[in-house]
Amino acid sequence: MFLATNTVVSSQSQAAVNHSIDDGFGDSVTGQKPVFFPMDGWDVWKNETCPPSICFLLPPTSSAFDKTYTQTTAHSGGFGPITITFDFTGIALYIFFILSNNNTGGIISGTSANFTLDGSLVGSFTHEPNPDTLEFQFNVLAFSTTDIENITHEMMIISSALGNDPSAESFLLIFDYALYT
Helix, strand or coil, rough: CCCCCCCCCCCCCCCCCCCEEEECCCEECCCCCCEEEEEEECCCCCCCCCCCCCCCCCCHHHHCCHCCCCCCEEEECCCCCCEEEEEEEEEEEEEEEECCCCCCCCCCCEEEEEEEECCCEEEEEECCCCCCCEEEEEEEEEEEEEECCCEEEEEEEEEEHHHHCCCCCCCEEEEEEEEEC
């Protein structure tokens, strides 16, 4: 007797899904929030509730992701490394900043940052104010990487003097959010 079997193999493709890491609300999956260093005791990092008497540059929250952002205006050498660190599990990462183009009255608005992934330097970003454009630019892709292994990764954003120039004494960094796939 001959027994015939039909086997149907079903192939399901998984669609890539983006998850967010907001500066204030954290990871949309795990709830884990980014770590801003130095911590609060140093009074370096400010969020969107910072009063205008302290934070001279206040991007409108209506254009920020989840209506939040975290910023620092700092002087190189004053605090040691100024960093943002977060973990994510995925195959791609996109980091978004808010940029300022205010270049008046000695207001610090240049941005410079390095990006390390799992302890290795993988990129950098520099922005010098452009007074011929909008005062603030939102959803600016400052860093991206794709085709990384689908494991848990550690991202560290290290802010530094504009252009890594030791003579550039000050910088601004406004972190809005990251997306990972």
